[in-house]
Amino acid sequence: MNRRAVVGIALVLVVVLAACGSAGVREAYTALGDGARPVDLTRTASFDANDDLNLVVTLNAHRDAVPVFATLIDPAGVSYTTDSIEASRTAGQIVLGLDFEAFGQPQWTPGDWTAVVFVDGEQAQTLRFTVRAPASQPVGEG
Numbered sequence: 001m002n003r004r005a006v007v008g009i010a011l012v013l014v015v016v017l018a019a020c021g022s023a024g025v026r027e028a029y030t031a032l033g034d035g036a037r038p039v040d041l042t043r044t045a046s047f048d049a050n051d052d053l054n055l056v057v058t059l060n061a062h063r064d065a066v067p068v069f070a071t072l073i074d075p076a077g078v079s080y081t082t083d084s085i086e087a088s089r090t091a092g093q094i095v096l097g098l099d100f101e102a103f104g105q106p107q108w109t110p111g112d113w114t115a116v117v118f119v120d121g122e123q124a125q126t127l128r129f130t131v132r133a134p135a136s137q138p139v140g141e142g
Contacts, residue, residue, distance in 0.1 A: 025124040027058040028117050031095075038093055045129045049107040055096040055127070057117055064089055066120040070096050075111030087119075110134075 031041035034052040047053055055070050069084040080103045087094050096117075100108050110133035117125045 024060045025057055025117055025119055026060050028125045028127055029056050030127055030129045031056050036095055038095060047108065047129065047131050049110055049131055049134055053098045055115055055117065056093060058093045059087060059091060062089060068094055068119050071116045073114040074109045
C-alpha cells in the first residue's frame with residue numbers, strides 16, 4: 001500500500017471515530033406547532049407572539065445518552081433555559097418544545113431572539129429567529 005493511501009485511510013478513520021464519539025448537532029432549526037414530532041411541525045424562523053415555538057435538533061451519532069437543552073435570549077438580553085431532555089443513544093432527532101407561559105411570560109417578546117443549543121454540556125449550535133409584534137404592539141415591548 002502506498003503512503004498516500006495509508007494517510008487517506010487514517011484520515012477517514014479519524015473522522016468516522018470522531019463522529020461516533022461526538023454528540024454534537026448535525027442540524028437544528030426553529031419550528032412552529034404543538035406537535036411532539038418534527039413531522040408535525042412547520043419549519044420557520046418567524047413567529048407570532050403567541051405561537052408554539054419549538055427547536056428541532058438532529059444529533060450526530062453518539063454512543064451514550066446525552067442531555068440536550070437550550071438557552072433562549074430575548075431582544076432585551078434576558079435569557080431563559082429549557083428543561084434538559086436526555087437523548088438516548090438511539091435518538092436521532094429531538095424536539096424541545098418551548099412554552100412562553102412556562103417562562104412566566106404572557107407571550108413571546110417581539111423582536112429578534114437567539115437560541116443556543118447545548119448537547120452533553122457543550123454549546124453545539126446557535127439559531128436566530130424573530131417574533132412578530134401584534135398589530136397593536138411595537139417591536140421590543142413585551
